[in-house]
Amino acid sequence: MKVLFLPAWYPHRRDAMWGLFVRKHAQAAARYEDVHVLYVQAESGLRHRFCEERTAAGVTEHYVYYPLDGPGGRAGRLWRCARAYAVGFKRVFKQWGRPDIVHVQVLDKNALAALWLKIRYGIPYVVTEHWTRYMLGTFNGFGLRRLMAFVVKHAEAVMPVSEALGADMRRCGLAHPDYRVVRNVVDGFFFEDGASAAPMTGPAPTTETAPASAAGGGRRAETPAVPRKCIVHVCSFAEAQKNNFGLLRVLKALSDRRDDFICRMVGNGRDWEATRAYAAALGLQNHTVFTGEVSPAGVRAELAAADFSVFFSRYETASVVVAESLSAGRPVVCTDIPAIAEIMDEHTGRMVPVEDEAALTEALDWMLDHGGMFDAPAMRQKAKALFSAETVGRQFAEIYRGIVANDRL
Numbered sequence: 299m300k301v302l303f304l305p306a307w308y309p310h311r312r313d314a315m316w317g318l319f320v321r322k323h324a325q326a327a328a329r330y331e332d333v334h335v336l337y338v339q340a341e342s343g344l345r346h347r348f349c350e351e352r353t354a355a356g357v358t359e360h361y362v363y364y365p366l367d368g369p370g371g372r373a374g375r376l377w378r379c380a381r382a383y384a385v386g387f388k389r390v391f392k393q394w395g396r397p398d399i400v401h402v403q404v405l406d407k408n409a410l411a412a413l414w415l416k417i418r419y420g421i422p423y424v425v426t427e428h429w430t431r432y433m434l435g436t437f438n439g440f441g442l443r444r445l446m447a448f449v450v451k452h453a454e455a456v457m458p459v460s461e462a463l464g465a466d467m468r469r470c471g472l473a474h475p476d477y478r479v480v481r482n483v484v485d486g487f488f489f490e491d492g493a494s495a496a497p498m499t500g501p502a503p504t505t506e507t508a509p510a511s512a513a514g515g516g517r518r519a520e521t522p523a524v525p526r527k528c529i530v531h532v533c534s535f536a537e538a539q540k541n542n543f544g545l546l547r548v549l550k551a552l553s554d555r556r557d558d559f560i561c562r563m564v565g566n567g568r569d570w571e572a573t574r575a576y577a578a579a580l581g582l583q584n585h586t587v588f589t590g591e592v593s594p595a596g597v598r599a600e601l602a603a604a605d606f607s608v609f610f611s612r613y614e615t616a617s618v619v620v621a622e623s624l625s626a627g628r629p630v631v632c633t634d635i636p637a638i639a640e641i642m643d644e645h646t647g648r649m650v651p652v653e654d655e656a657a658l659t660e661a662l663d664w665m666l667d668h669g670g671m672f673d674a675p676a677m678r679q680k681a682k683a684l685f686s687a688e689t690v691g692r693q694f695a696e697i698y699r700g701i702v703a704n705d706r707l
Contacts, residue, residue: 299331299332299398299399299695299698299699299702300331300332300394300395300396300397301327301331301333301334301398301400301401301694301698302334302335302336302390302397302399302400302401303320303323303327303333303334303335303336303357303400303403304336304400304403304411304412304423305317305320305324305335305337305402305403305408306404306405306406306407306408306409307320307404308320308321308335308337308339308359308403309321310337310339310363311361311363312341317403317404319482319483319618320403321335321354322482322483322485322687323403323426323482323483323694324357325356325357325483325687326483326687326691326694327401327690327691327695327698328356328691329356329687329688329691329692330691330692330695331694331695333356334357334358334359334390334394334397335357335359336360336362336383336386336387336390337359337360338362338379338382338383338386338408339361339362339364340363340364340365340366340375340379341363341364341365342366342367343366343367344363344366345365346365347362347363347364347365347382348362348363349361349362349363349389350363358394360386360390362382362383362385362386363382364378364381365378376407380411383411387411387415396419396421397421398421398698399421399422399424399454399698399701400412400415400416400421400423401423401426401694401698402423402424402425402426402453403426403428404427404428404429405425405427405449405450409425409446409449410445410449412449413448413449413452416452422454422701422702424453424454424455424456424697424698425449425450425453425455425456425457426457426458426459426480427457427458427459427463427467427615428459428463428482428615428616429615430539430613430614432463432466432467432469432470432472433462433463433613433615437470446472447471447472447473450467450472450473450474451473451474454705455474455476455477455478455701456472456474456476456477456478457477457478457480457697458477458615459479459480459481459482459615459616460479460615460616460636460637460640461479461636461637461640462615462635462636462637462640463615463616463637464477464479465636478693480690480694480697481616481621481684481685481690482616482618482621482685482690483685483686484618484621484622484625484681484685485594485598485622485687487598488598488601488625488681489625489626489678489682489686491627491674491675491678526557526558526560527558527559527560527605527666527669528559528560528561528562528603528604528605529559529560529561529562529604529605529606529607529608529662529666530561530562530600530603530606530607530623530628531561531562531563531564531607531608531609532564532565532597532600532601532607532619532622532623533563533565533567533609533611533619534565534566534567535565535566535568535569535570535573536567536569537569537573538612539612539613539614540611540612541610541611541612541633541653542563542573542610543573543576544610544653544655545608545610545658546573546577546582547580547655548610548655548658548659548662549561549582549585549662550581550582551659552585552662552663553582553585556663556666558666559585559662559666560584560585560587561585561586561608562586562587562589562604563577563586563587563588564589564592564597564600565590565591565592566590566591573588574588597619597622598622598626601626602626605628605666605670606623606628606629606630606631606647606665606672607620607623607628607629607630607631608632608658609630609631609632610632610633610658611632611635611638611652612633612635613635614638616637617632617635617638620632620641620642621641621681621684624641624646624677624678624680624681625677625678625681625682625685626678627674627675627677628674628677629648629677630646630647630648631647631648631650631658631661631662632647632648632649633649633650633651633652634649634651634652635652641681641684645672645673645676645677646672646677646680647665647672648661648664648665
């Protein structure tokens with residue numbers, strides 16, 4: 299079966315991380331179906347439209363770049379976007395033929411292109427959504443809401459990445475009789491046992507010393523250092539969502555109780571420098587290490603070297619990093635957000651109320667002493683059933699085939 303992905307977000311030549319989770323969905327679907335992706339991207343300073351093609355993990359990716367700047371204001375930009383889609387469809391159809399089904403990833407102008415394909419050629423489409431705007435109250439504007447409601451109404455199925463996100467979409471007026479959760483994909487190497495640990499950088503544990511015996515004279519004999527336990531925090535450093543300052547205050551309170559831990563802050567983002575400066579202001583130099591951005595394999599290595607992970611987010615549509623921690627067999631301490639609560643239980647970690655720094659301090663204190671009680675193989679098995687490429691790809695394939703079979707009756 300031919301499946302055409304039409305994403306609003308996708309890795310491209312200016313940003314290899316943009317919409318990476320969408321590419322993983324496409325690659326999961328490609329395990330079972332013939333998948334092509336058409337991604338249209340506006341670029342400032344570009345004078346002429348141009349196309350390129352790539353292949354990654356069995357997925358053929360078609361890119362159409364077009365000028366963001368030009369005459370006509372907003373109407374002109376919409377026209378250039380529509381022309382870019384028209385050029386992309388012509389190229390894809392000529393090379394590959396018409397798809398059997400279209401998969402919209404994130405509702406935006408790409409969804410209008412899918413609607414046009416259905417009207418023009420009768421090609422059915424499904425929708426996957428990741429966007430936080432439905433839970434933040436930023437899905438505004440009477441025209442936008444009506445237009446997206448119309449697009450969703452004419453989709454064959456709507457597949458949010460969590461139950462919580464689906465509920466928020468319905469509250470925003472995006473009604474449809476067939477909502478089905480299909481979750482994000484976790485890379486296969488996260489499920490592997492015994493992956494090599496990341497090299498630890500930053501302050502090392504201090505070496506304890508003991509007085510020498512009288513017979514030993516004035517020398518002080520060194521005793522083995524007691525290793526500090528490692529907490530890992532992986533995120534994009536966006537303070538409004540991730541609440542890293544609150545986490546740092548918790549780590550400060552924890553350091554007043556005990557000195558046997560270090561927290562590795564993994565990732566990058568617009569508030570990375572401010573977060574690092576705040577950690578220094580709190581005097582957490584001996585309890586935090588800021589690694590900067592690392593690869594997905596680097597995240598897996600960080601988890602392999604850690605005892606458990608922590609997240610203090612204010613909101614999430616579906617937390618990939620929590621899924622990755624569980625896939626790596628590491629328990630989690632996190633906030634009790636609906637989308638995360640769907641995948642957590644007493645066997646995978648501890649949850650605390652949003653913004654409750656005292657509760658997080660107690661939970662971390664407890665986990666430092668009891669983290670070893672969690673069953674890593676059981677966590678990996680549960681995560682694999684939810685987030686593996688095999689699971690997600692099979693879910694997509696079953697949905698596609700059911701829709702196309704009914705469409706052909």
